Amino acid sequence: MTARAERPPGIEPGLGPATRELLLALADDDFVLGFADSEWTGIAPHLEEDVAMSSMAQDELGHASAYYRLLADLVSDDPDRIAYDRPAEAFRHNRLVDHGRGDWARTMVRRWLYDTANAIRLEALAESTSRPLAELVVKVRREESYHLLHGEAWLDRLARHRGEPRRRLVEAIELVGPDAPSVLTALPSEAVLIDSGIQPVPGADLLARWSARIEPVLAGLGLSLPAASPAALDPDTARSGHGAAFNRLWTEFSSVRALDPEATW
Amino acid sequence: MTVEVSPAASPTAFDVLGSVRNILASIADPEIPAISIVDLGIVRDVELVDGMLQVELLPTYIGCPALEMIRATVSERLDPIRADPSSGVRQVLVTISYAEPWTAERISPAGRAALRASGFAPPEAGPRLLTLARPATCPYCGSRRTILENAFGPTRCRSIHYCTACRQPFEQFKDG
Numbered sequence: 001m002t003a004r005a006e007r008p009p010g011i012e013p014g015l016g017p018a019t020r021e022l023l024l025a026l027a028d029d030d031f032v033l034g035f036a037d038s039e040w041t042g043i044a045p046h047l048e049e050d051v052a053m054s055s056m057a058q059d060e061l062g063h064a065s066a067y068y069r070l071l072a073d074l075v076s077d078d079p080d081r082i083a084y085d086r087p088a089e090a091f092r093h094n095r096l097v098d099h100g101r102g103d104w105a106r107t108m109v110r111r112w113l114y115d116t117a118n119a120i121r122l123e124a125l126a127e128s129t130s131r132p133l134a135e136l137v138v139k140v141r142r143e144e145s146y147h148l149l150h151g152e153a154w155l156d157r158l159a160r161h162r163g164e165p166r167r168r169l170v171e172a173i174e175l176v177g178p179d180a181p182s183v184l185t186a187l188p189s190e191a192v193l194i195d196s197g198i199q200p201v202p203g204a205d206l207l208a209r210w211s212a213r214i215e216p217v218l219a220g221l222g223l224s225l226p227a228a229s230p231a232a233l234d235p236d237t238a239r240s241g242h243g244a245a246f247n248r249l250w251t252e253f254s255s256v257r258a259l260d261p262e263a264t265w
Numbered sequence: 266m267t268v269e270v271s272p273a274a275s276p277t278a279f280d281v282l283g284s285v286r287n288i289l290a291s292i293a294d295p296e297i298p299a300i301s302i303v304d305l306g307i308v309r310d311v312e313l314v315d316g317m318l319q320v321e322l323l324p325t326y327i328g329c330p331a332l333e334m335i336r337a338t339v340s341e342r343l344d345p346i347r348a349d350p351s352s353g354v355r356q357v358l359v360t361i362s363y364a365e366p367w368t369a370e371r372i373s374p375a376g377r378a379a380l381r382a383s384g385f386a387p388p389e390a391g392p393r394l395l396t397l398a399r400p401a402t403c404p405y406c407g408s409r410r411t412i413l414e415n416a417f418g419p420t421r422c423r424s425i426h427y428c429t430a431c432r433q434p435f436e437q438f439k440d441g
Contacts, residue, residue, distance in 0.1 A: 139324075
């Protein structure tokens with residue numbers, strides 16, 4: 001017998017609105033990316049890749065579900081209601097995942113940019129003063145390490161293959177790259193999160209760490225990330241004003257539940 | 266698995282927890298029925314405090330679809346203990362916890378043997394991402410002349426390998 005394990009305390013209720021904003025951003029990012037990437041199931045370039053992509057999409061939905069659970073505990077709601085019963089404009093995912101999945105090159109570029117930025121964010125959140133969040137993040141990071149290996153292998157493969165693969169890769173970086181920093185842009189209530197230690201590192205510092213992490217990799221392949229779009233760096237627009245691709249996705253993922261919101265499964 | 270009783274618990278509480286432990290050890294993992302949830306190391310803690318029996322489970326993977334099924338099975342199988350007035354258990358609560366990450370080290374020696382016997386290579390010890398780069402040991406012939414075919418297998422916790430010695434495809438239970 002060992003010492004009795006302490007139960008995780010709830011997240012501090014006094015920090016409610018700011019903490020809600022952080023959890024919603026984490027959850028919506030993974031939910032939207034996971035749902036969009038799951039569209040490759042059955043149509044990925046080859047069978048092994050189909051399995052890998054589906055696994056990673058499942059991971060993202062699992063992570064989203066765990067963040068929604070923390071959020072639901074905080075606001076006494078149900079995770080499914082938060083995920084599926086919100087209007088499209090209430091989602092707070094970043095501008096990078098707001099792009100549709102596009103072709104395979106775009107999906108791979110988006111995954112790599114998101115996974116690397118998310119890794120920087122999670123590394124910081126593992127030290128969060130919110131114990132339930134910090135504990136969950138430790139587990140999420142272990143799973144994400146497989147995604148990072150996968151993403152980097154594909155980036156490398158597409159970049160080194162002259163002709164169409166590299167051309168499509170460059171096009172994808174030009175299209176989604178300017179929106180990639182929105183993953184790490186400060187949340188509107190960042191000051192409260194930093195003061196309380198729930199988010200230990202400000203967005204601006206996370207962005208600098210991320211650039212230092214990815215720029216040498218891109219440079220090694222003769223690539224570079226285009227300048228950030230102003231909307232991606234503005235806390236008021238980094239996670240709002242969603243486009244047509246997301247509205248289509250939202251219509252799809254909310255459609256079954258909308259048929260009968262009270263049904264039990 | 267840690268088993269706890271509150272100081273105020275009666276001596277019979279230890280017998281009850283013994284029964285609970287036996288029941289948990291008889292529940293098979295739904296995706297790999299050869300191994301029990303206890304040998305797999307996902308039961309972190311069992312506690313009986315003031316009539317509340319709490320079982321804490323660690324997910325192998327956060328998005329594991331079997332988790333809800335395991336939770337329901339544990340509740341269902343422990344219900345007879347709750348229904349027995351002499352057990353002192355008035356309520357059973359099965360929780361999913363992230364208090365520590367599940368890792369391959371949590372699989373018991375009996376669990377590793379059970380995995381091998383059913384054609385799964387158990388996860389190997391050592392730094393986790395390096396184990397992906399190192400060849401897995403074939404559960405059929407014991408050769409290390411194997412190649413990783415896909416880090417992502419038929420379920421989240423399994424990777425796919427091929428043994429060039431006995432020409433047999435096999436799966437490895439992946440570290441979480």
